[in-house]
Amino acid sequence: MADSAAIRSLPGRAHRAEAAAPLRLKPLRLPTAKLLPWLLPTLVLAGWQAAASFGFVSTRFMPAPLDVAAAGWRLAQTGELWENLWVSFARAAAGFLIGGGIGLTFGLANGLSNLSEKLTDTTLQMVRNIPHLSLIPLVILWFGIDEGAKLFLVALGVFFPVYANTLHGIRSVDPQLIEMGRVYGMNRRELFWRVVLPGALPSIFVGVRYALGIMWLTLIVAETISANSGLGYMAMQAREFMLVDVVVLAILIYAALGKLADSLTRALERRCLAWNPAYRNA
Amino acid sequence: MSAATALRVEDAARPREAGLAITLRGLSKSFDGGAAVIRGLDLHVPAGQFVAVVGRSGCGKSTLLRLILGLEEPTAGRVSINGGSGQGAGQSKKIMFQEPRLLPWTRVADNVAVGLGRETPRAERRKRALAVLDEVGLAEKAGNWPATLSGGQRQRVALARALVSRPALLALDEPLGALDALTRIEMQAMIERIWEAQGFTAILVTHDVGEAVAMADRILVVEEGAIALDVAVDVPRPRRRGDAALAELEGRILDRLLGHRA
Numbered sequence: 001m002a003d004s005a006a007i008r009s010l011p012g013r014a015h016r017a018e019a020a021a022p023l024r025l026k027p028l029r030l031p032t033a034k035l036l037p038w039l040l041p042t043l044v045l046a047g048w049q050a051a052a053s054f055g056f057v058s059t060r061f062m063p064a065p066l067d068v069a070a071a072g073w074r075l076a077q078t079g080e081l082w083e084n085l086w087v088s089f090a091r092a093a094a095g096f097l098i099g100g101g102i103g104l105t106f107g108l109a110n111g112l113s114n115l116s117e118k119l120t121d122t123t124l125q126m127v128r129n130i131p132h133l134s135l136i137p138l139v140i141l142w143f144g145i146d147e148g149a150k151l152f153l154v155a156l157g158v159f160f161p162v163y164a165n166t167l168h169g170i171r172s173v174d175p176q177l178i179e180m181g182r183v184y185g186m187n188r189r190e191l192f193w194r195v196v197l198p199g200a201l202p203s204i205f206v207g208v209r210y211a212l213g214i215m216w217l218t219l220i221v222a223e224t225i226s227a228n229s230g231l232g233y234m235a236m237q238a239r240e241f242m243l244v245d246v247v248v249l250a251i252l253i254y255a256a257l258g259k260l261a262d263s264l265t266r267a268l269e270r271r272c273l274a275w276n277p278a279y280r281n282a
Numbered sequence: 283m284s285a286a287t288a289l290r291v292e293d294a295a296r297p298r299e300a301g302l303a304i305t306l307r308g309l310s311k312s313f314d315g316g317a318a319v320i321r322g323l324d325l326h327v328p329a330g331q332f333v334a335v336v337g338r339s340g341c342g343k344s345t346l347l348r349l350i351l352g353l354e355e356p357t358a359g360r361v362s363i364n365g366g367s368g369q370g371a372g373q374s375k376k377i378m379f380q381e382p383r384l385l386p387w388t389r390v391a392d393n394v395a396v397g398l399g400r401e402t403p404r405a406e407r408r409k410r411a412l413a414v415l416d417e418v419g420l421a422e423k424a425g426n427w428p429a430t431l432s433g434g435q436r437q438r439v440a441l442a443r444a445l446v447s448r449p450a451l452l453a454l455d456e457p458l459g460a461l462d463a464l465t466r467i468e469m470q471a472m473i474e475r476i477w478e479a480q481g482f483t484a485i486l487v488t489h490d491v492g493e494a495v496a497m498a499d500r501i502l503v504v505e506e507g508a509i510a511l512d513v514a515v516d517v518p519r520p521r522r523r524g525d526a527a528l529a530e531l532e533g534r535i536l537d538r539l540l541g542h543r544a
Contacts, residue, residue: 180383183353184376184396184443194396198387275387275427 063245068252071245080234085253088219088230091147092257095154096215100208103159107166107207111200112192117167124163132156133221145226150219157218158211165207169200202276205269212261220254301330301483302374302450304350308359310507311345319345321507322359327500329364329450332477332484334494337504338539343487346504347453350485351375363451376449378457382436384428390439391415391424397446414442418472434465438472445476452477454486458493467523470497474519491539495532496521503538511538 045065051057052064059067075081106124110117132153143149173196181195223232231250238246273279304327311320319342327333337343348354350361352375363375376397384393394411402410415421418438428436437457444452454473458466474497477484488494494501495515503511513535517527 176379176381176383177385180379181396183351185399186396190400194388195385198385201387273387275429277429 059244060242061244063248067245068248071243071249075234075246075249084229084231084234088223088232089257091150091223091230092154092215092219095151095219096158096211098151099155099158100162100211102155103162103207103211104166104204107163107204108170111167111170112196121167124160128160128164133218136222136225140226145228149226150222150230153222154215154218157214161210161214162204162207165203165210166200169203169207170196172203173199202273202279205265205273209262209265212265213258216254216258216261300448300450300481302363303327303329304451304483304485305362306350306359307362309346309349309356309361310358311342311349311354312357318357319507320349320356323508325502325509327483327485330481330483332474332486332497332499334486334488334498334501335504336488336491336494336501336535336539339489341504342507343504344455347377347455347485347487350451351377351453353377374447374450375453376444376447376451377453377455378440378444380456380459382428382433382440384436384439384443386428388428389424390420390426390428390431393428393439394442394446397443399447410446411442414446415439417445417476418442434461434469437461437469441469441473441476445480448480449482451483451485454484454488456488457486459489466493473497478519491532491535495528495535496523501531501535503535511535 048062049065052059052062052067063071072081106120110121135153135156139149139152143152177195177199178191181191186194219230220232223230224236227233231253235247235250238244238250269279304325306323306325309320309323309325310318312318323346335343335346345354349356352361384390385396388396391408391411394415395407398407398410412421412424415424418441420435420438420442423431423435423439428439431439437460440457458469461469470493473484486494486497498515501511501513501515502509503513513531515528515531517525517531521528
């Protein structure tokens with residue numbers, strides 16, 4: 001429906017009716033097309049290695065990529081890397097599930113019930129205006145540097161994007177479809193599962209992807225400031241001993257984890273939103 | 283007249299008992315205490331008749347349709363279906379909207395199956411959905427997403443969804459208004475053909491007088507919430523586009539509609 005409206009406003013492009021992204025160039029047909037996104041990172045890495053090897057930058061402050069890889073190998077051998085990686089991953093996942101779960105629940109409740117929205121939305125919007133990282137001193141007082149502190153901060157950070165986007169998604173479900181469902185005899189349960197939830201799903205996914213970014217950010221900050229395990233802790237320990245290669249390694253692992261989480265969400269989107277032309281070939 | 287005899291022969295062939303008879307008595311409707319949209323309207327539609335309701339925008343024709351379907355409660359008067367009131371719950375009455383209103387996240391066959399209640403077993407729903415898709419000529423699109431269909435195809439899926447439960451009353455709320463002229467004519471012929479085969483009562487709300495004249499047994503002109511004109515179209519089917527009798531009737535109704543411009 002939306003795409004046909006867009007096409008109507010562009011009569012000259014009517015022949016592109018089925019194209020998902022009408023303004024994009026044709027994708028390359030070469031087998032190298034898949035490798036193309038990796039060209040730039042590879043060049044950067046090569047340049048960085050060359051700069052370090054030829055002594056343009058001091059390896060005291062910026063280790064060469066090969067040194068970082070060596071550090072990774074070393075820590076993997078001792079098992080230190082896997083342990084810290086697992087600890088951080090478990091924290092991120094638990095915090096995300098708790099905060100995202102609560103956000104989804106409130107989003108659904110407030111989207112479906114006026115009473116619930118009147119009761120809680122104003123309060124939630126007020127809490128939202130507190131930057132959650134500003135609570136760190138308070139959280140340390142409450143939980144010490146235990147797991148509770150990290151879980152609380154991650155859950156709080158993840159909550160709002162999921163909540164706001166779920167609420168928005170439910171609000172923006174086409175009322176004509178809801179009327180159709182009613183007229184065709186759907187009860188409230190069916191209406192929710194067959195019309196409202198699938199209609200809100202694209203927006204919920206936007207919230208989830210946004211929340212994933214906040215999840216890593218919060219975890220890094222929390223682990224750097226107060227922890228005795230995890231990737232952030234590993235990086236801070238390394239800084240104490242001037243092991244700059246380990247510091248860079250930790251940063252790169254964070255980046256890889258972020259990319260991994262994003263790719264998983266994209267794959268999930270492609271599966272769940274296959275009906276939507278905007279996601280089919282994304 | 284030979285036309286009249288032809289009509290009668292056709293009537294005998296059609297299973298008229300499949301439709302619902304509608305009677306409206308002193309029907310009025312106003313929204314939120316405002317001026318009445320429908321004012322004391324009386325109407326009887328015999329079972330199996332194809333009625334077209336035409337009128338200018340805001341004359342109350344869509345409200346009339348919603349009252350007949352039970353989607354709105356009348357302020358005064360009553361709607362009786364087959365002599366009783368509100369008989370048959372929603373199942374035997376179906377509506378086709380101006381927009382297709384397909385669920386974009388549901389494949390074509392399952393969209394059609396929405397027209398069948400949950401009480402029908404899953405396999406049976408699927409079988410009937412495929413059968414009716416075949417009837418509207420879209421059997422090969424059963425597994426597609428609605429987004430991959432053209433506007434006319436989507437509206438045919440909506441028609442299949444309305445017909446899959448074999449309704450006794452089909453309400454059509456300007457269902458062809460958004461289609462191009464040729465697709466429109468094809469859809470009109472398709473609806474007419476299925477109506478003749480199934481014998482349901484059809485109420486078509488439209489602002490296209492040509493369409494009303496081509497499809498209906500009877501045309502109601504609604505003005506300010508009341509029936510201003512009630513004409514029978516006794517031109518035999520199949521009707522040919524550009525038929526002189528149809529053109530004459532279309533002209534008469536248009537004159538009536540335009541003559542009331544202040």
